[in-house]
Amino acid sequence: MNQLRKQEVFPYLQFHSRRTRLAEGLENSAPHYHDFYEIFLVEEGPLLHHVNGACETVYPDTMVFIHPEDQHFFSRKDKGAVQFFNLAFAKDQFDRAMELAAQCTPEVIGRPLLDKVVLPHELSRLLLRRMKWLRDVNKWVPLAVQEAEGVTLLAELIVLFALGSGNAHIVPFWLRKACDAMYFPENLAAGIPRLVELSGKTQEHVTRSMRKYMGQSPSGFINGIRLERVAEALTSTNRPIFDIMLDVGFQNTSHFNKLFKEKYHMSPRKYRASSMNILGQME
Secondary structure (H helix, E strand, O other): OEEEOHHHHOOOOOEEEEEEEEOOOOOEOOOEEEOOEEEEEEEEOOEEEEEOOEEEEEOOOEEEEEOOOOOEEEEEOOOOOEEEEEEEEOHHHHHHHHHHHHHHOHHHOOOOOOOEEEOOHHHHHHHHHHHHHHHHOOOOOOHHHHHHHHHHHHHHHHHHHHHOOOOHHHOOHHHHHHHHHOOOHHHHHHOHHHHHHHHOOOHHHHHHHHHHHHOOOHHHHHHHHHHHHHHHHHHHOOOOHHHHHHHHOOOOHHHHHHHHHHHHOOOHHHHHHHHHHHHHHHO
């Protein structure tokens, strides 16, 4: 089994960030262990993670913590491609990040770190962008800035591994995947029938699961996304309110107006006018 050493993998920095992809023809990575810490975040999968003789399935938006000397490798669960982002970091940087995490979030003091945590999709995308920045940053960014960003990002990840990410870790993968897909305009406009279709479950099962794991009904979830899209369009375009309403899937004007007032405490027309006034003052 290969041993990876910090001085060989990233000799000049305290961290190392890269994207790994297992496509057709590459069924698994080489078994290895190392003298540094590692965190990986799954972008595309699922994948099989083999660690210390055990094997578990890891789904997208899942982040896993690897300790020094852990023996592990990755393999594909099925014929689909697997892609994940690695963030490796030296023990010294881990200690610095632990101190920073404790200063900013005292609740982490004395808490053991979880082996893995499932993240809300938007948080996962944000963290992936920051890992990509660390990978792609060039010499024009001072080394001190790179090191500071690496420690700050790692401290935030430590908080997530110490405290978890809310209820995201208990939401079934099929439900998270279906809900994430509802942010696409064509799915959002189709509404509940499309959510049920994407889930592969019955509507009754979807409703029970959403109330149990997310604390809301399918209609509440979908209407929440629709209202956010309407609010974005009101402040960024001059399109007629009626057209915006139809685009996101609302069919009844009075029902739409009622929901909008409940969420934003004013009519769509006043919301647009208020936003335009604020923007005008800023300009």
